[in-house]
Amino acid sequence: MKVVVLGCGTMGSIHAAAFSRMPDVTLAAVCDIDGERAERLASKLGTVRYASFEEMMNAVEADVVSIALPTPLHKPYVLKAAALGKHVICEKPIAASPEDAEEMIAACRANGVRLFIGHVVRFFPEYADMSSRIEAGAIGTVGVAHAKRIGSHPGDATPWYADQEASGGVMMDLMIHDIDYMRSLFGDVKSVYALNRTGPSLDYALVTLRFHHHNAIVHLEAHWGYPGPFTTAAEFAGTSGVLRYDSSASNSLQIRRAQATASEKKVAVPSSPSYRDPYYLELAHFIGCIRSGAEPIVTEEDAKKAVEVARAAIKSAATGQVIRLDAAEVNGEER
Structure with a gap:
């Protein structure tokens, strides 16, 4: 399964590191508007980096997009990933409001993709x-x-x-x-x-x-x-x-x-x-749910x-x- 990580800050780095050592998972790319930060993470983990989401998605055949961006960017990029038919793992909180969360959940369901939210505790x-x-x-x-x-x-x-x-x-x-x-x-x-x-x-x-x-x-x-x-x-x-x-x-x-x-x-x-490592456990659980179709420990409704x-x-x-x-x-x- 190929995963790309959007956002190379603290949480994005944690996500990328976990995916890079996960069996049967390929960290296919990382992306950040800060090119130097993306390059550092990509070099460390042996993957490629991109400066824009669109460029990355045009270049990489990913199965999953892992979103580790500031909260105001969760909704637009979940909607973009869902429209491309990609499963989504998104950091908490799911969105800035319950209404935005509902729109994101509906979009993922309409596009037949899974949505997982990182309530790691x-x-x-x-x-x-x-x-x-x-x-x-x-x-x-x-x-x-x-x-x-x-x-x-x-x-x-x-x-x-x-x-x-x-x-x-x-x-x-x-x-x-x-x-x-x-x-x-x-x-x-x-x-x-x-x-x-x-x-x-x-x-x-x-x-x-x-x-x-x-x-x-x-x-x-x-x-x-x-x-x-x-x-x-x-x-x-x-x-x-x-x-x-x-x-x-x-x-x-x-x-x-x-x-x-x-x-x-x-x-x-x-x-x-x-x-x-709880972050590894969480992300591996989400990947397992995509493979098996099982309900996750933390549902998107829980996050909303x-x-x-x-x-x-x-x-x-x-x-x-x-x-x-x-x-x-x-x-x-x-x-």
């Missing part, structure tokens, strides 16, 4: 382990959860992130990881309430989600501009115990269970197991729903109001 071993333990009832029925994702401001190095209209800010670009992950556990969101503080090199958000499933409440924290190392953490409180994960702790996953035996009190998971929740959070922060998604007002419209 579900492929991190730590998060997959938490999911399996929660689903197995290790801490009973979860009523409350908290997750955080904090790091430096990407706009300091890549200016488009600092443009709230382009990136959607910390809630759309960073917190959306945890929105998708919590939806994978608890299903549809009933209501959203958000607070957001922004400034030069600062974007901090607190969001409370209430789910239909057991009326669970989830608190999400995201911070661009944190002066320390990039950190993620999650905590789940259930009817029979608590499950915790913190990327900064030496023991990355812990369970504290009511009346647990000593051997059950702590389960450790490697914090960054190189032999289980995550954008809907993120947009509701942005609206809540701007208005100070709780946004209810049953009768929704997302992007100012009844839904």
Whole structure:
């Protein structure tokens, strides 16, 4: 299977490197308007580079286009790839709005191609382990959860992130990881309430989600501009115990269970197991779904729903109001 990568920045480089070492996959080309950046990546991975999407697609018989461009460019290039009959792997978020996401999904279906969105957190071993333990009832029925994702401001190095209209800010670009992950556990969101503080090199958000499933409440924290190392953490409180994960702790996953035996009190998971690179796992899974026709772990509808929740959070922060998604007002419209 031949894959081309559009965008040679951080995520494009990760995608290209993963495809270059994947069995039965050929990294046929990379493309970026920055010719020097594309040339560096192409030389490193032993492929060819192009400066325009159209030039690349005219020259290469690709099966899959992997899109790692800024969010405002996701929709136009997904539509272009779909029109050419190519399967598409696109970085998150799927689009800037649920309406754009729906148009992209419809275009891919109309052209008979698959669309996959890179919500990679579900492929991190730590998060997959938490999911399996929660689903197995290790801490009973979860009523409350908290997750955080904090790091430096990407706009300091890549200016488009600092443009709230382009990136959607910390809630759309960073917190959306945890929105998708919590939806994978608890299903549809009933209501959203958000607070957001922004400034030069600062974007901090607190969001409370209430789910239909057991009326669970989830608190999400995201911070661009944190002066320390990039950190993620999650905590789940259930009817029979608590499950915790913190990327900064030496023991990355812990369970504290009511009346647990000593051997059950702590389960450790490697914090960054190189032999289980989550980006490789994610992309290999998508390639496998194209070959087999199977449904992916993260569907395009999941990706659209995550954008809907993120947009509701942005609206809540701007208005100070709780946004209810049953009768929704997302992007100012009844839904």
